Amino acid sequence: MTGIDSLIPRGTPSALGAAPGVTEDAGAYAATGGYREVIGADELLDRIDGGLRGRGGAGYPTAAKLRAVRDAGPRPVVVANGEEGEPGSVKDRWLLRARPHLVLDGLARAAEITGAERGYVYVSDTAAGERIRRALAERTPRLPCDVVDTPHTYVAGEETAVVRRINGGPALPTAKPPRPFEQGVGGAPTFVANVETLARIALIAAQPDRRRLTARATLVTLAGGGAEPLLAEVPYGGTLRTLARAQGTPEPAGALMGGLFGGLIGPDRLDLALDPDTLAAAGTALGCGAIRFLAPDECPVSLVSAALAHLAAESTRQCGICVAGTGSIRDAVGALTNGTADPGLLTRLQRWSTSLPGRGACGLLDAAAGTAGSLLRAFPHLVRAHLDAPCPGCAAPADSGRLTVPVPYVARRTVPRPRSAASPR
Incomplete structure (x- = not known):
């Protein structure tokens, strides 16, 4: 980092x-x-x-x-x-x-x-x-x-x-x-x-x-795009494109917003202001402040497949609807990446993205359904192309490890304390 x-x-x-x-x-x-x-x-x-x-x-x-x-x-x-x-x-x-x-x-x-x-x-x-x-x-x-x-x-x-x-x-x-x-x-x-x-x-x-x-400043974790991750404190109001440039991804092809909660946005949304209300009105979310930018040559279907594999693996298996729903969404997007998707798959994904949120005990199923739905909205032409032929960018198996960001190193304080420092109470 x-x-x-x-x-x-x-x-x-x-x-x-x-x-x-x-x-x-x-x-x-x-x-x-x-x-x-x-x-x-x-x-x-x-x-x-x-x-x-x-x-x-x-x-x-x-x-x-x-x-x-x-x-x-x-x-x-x-x-x-x-x-x-x-x-x-x-x-x-x-x-x-x-x-x-x-x-x-x-x-x-x-x-x-x-x-x-x-x-x-x-x-x-x-x-x-x-x-x-x-x-x-x-x-x-x-x-x-x-x-x-x-x-x-x-x-x-x-x-x-x-x-x-x-x-x-x-x-x-x-x-x-x-x-x-x-x-x-x-x-x-x-x-x-x-x-x-x-x-x-x-x-x-x-x-x-x-x-x-x-109140109008926030910490964000910026990653992806082939650049090193960056933890930054930013004010509300700046654009996502500005954040991408600060992180080292000058021309991202889109972004995965709010960790796995805010879904994908396409390159046409990168001039949105970093503000919770603005993002919500655009159908996405700041969430925990984690934003992963897509490199220009990165396939968003592959990224979503990795996200869904992570969510399915993290299911606590308390709710039957979550186990079945998250697994089905994972498998459907996985079929898009390996060229085995059938023509009815997009209809099923669209239905799941709207019918499954709110039916689990926590937000995990919502994240899976919302991420899949955002893929359909942000990159419909790429999704349809995956129905016609295998995608070279999706050849590698879904790797949820690509979503993980390391914590910046923090050393134990060794510098002298300032002379004016007040004594701890």
């Missing part, structure tokens, strides 16, 4: 921090304004209400979620969700490794808003877990906090799976309702938040007058 870059305007509070290449300790974090009591919990909630959305994928308004937990009942719980199921995303693991105190600060402030007296950090990444435990040992936390490890799977970060794992069960989704804000960890109302969401809560608390800039 080439590394980390900031494309946000000067003066914007940054989730990347002053020294992205090393883990930030408690003293360095405090020296830059962390853990300070600038505003109270009620005012902070009002500032968050100015536009901060969750960064885990769904983009739900953070203030509404905080209020729901606060108002749901006594003894709520707060959870930092650091399990990144999307293979193309690395931002959460990087934050936990490089800026653990920023995440813990945001978790403590979420607890103050909701009235929670206990918190959890939920991780599957060994290095991230070690850094968080070290950060908790560096200073006495305002919030009693446990670190809960989980095996890494695509669905382990789904919020009901998070609650189930913390409660001692497997990291598998459960039927809804109840939602975690109603009944979560130990039966208490529970605020489950993506770690970048918590990081931005802490940034708003430290610099409340710049809350809009903080």
Whole structure:
């Protein structure tokens, strides 16, 4: 991975921090304004209400979620969700490794808003877990906090799976309702938040007058196109084409958006602005901020085949409709890649893409159906060409490993602490 870059305007509070290449300790974090009591919990909630959305994928308004937990009942719980199921995303693991105190600060402030007296950090990444435990040992936390490890799977970060794992069960989704804000960890109302969401809560608390800039910046994992991946912090509003050039893919043939959740877009959509509402109106999504660009000579059918192979392998096999549906979609697109598709295949894919979403316990089946549907919409001429003759670009078997992005290396801090650093409380 080439590394980390900031494309946000000067003066914007940054989730990347002053020294992205090393883990930030408690003293360095405090020296830059962390853990300070600038505003109270009620005012902070009002500032968050100015536009901060969750960064885990769904983009739900953070203030509404905080209020729901606060108002749901006594003894709520707060959870930092650091399990990144999307293979193309690395931002959460990087934050936990490089800026653990920023995440813990945001978790403590979420607890103050909701009235929670206990918190959890939920991780599957060994290095991230070690850094968080070290950060908790560096200073006495305002919030009693446990670190809960989980095996890494695509669905382990789904919020009901998070609650189930913390409660001692497997990291598998459960039927809804109840939602975690109603009944979560130990039966208490529970605020489950993506770690970048918590990081931005802490940034708003430290610099409340710049809350809009903080809410309208986001971390993105950019990959594909034959170039090295890039983790970057960017403002809403720039185009996808600009991001592709920054990553090293100047003329992409399209992009796979939101990890495996936002589907494919063609080259005619690369001038869309990076903004959740704009992307949603165009039929795609920012999701967790993972964007994989297509190289000019890369076959999108092959890429979708790899994505569907990954999703089918990650099915928890709890829902019969998911097992059958995801497997059928995988096999159908696989037939396109190897030249064995029959004429009725496109009709079946179209039907599945509209009839299957919403029928599983989690979003895995939705991702499979949506990705297949987006292929039909974005590249109909290429799909039809695959019915007529085998595609040379699809000759290799579907390899889901091509979707995986490595986490940028983060060293343990060895530079001297600034003289002005405040002592950890």
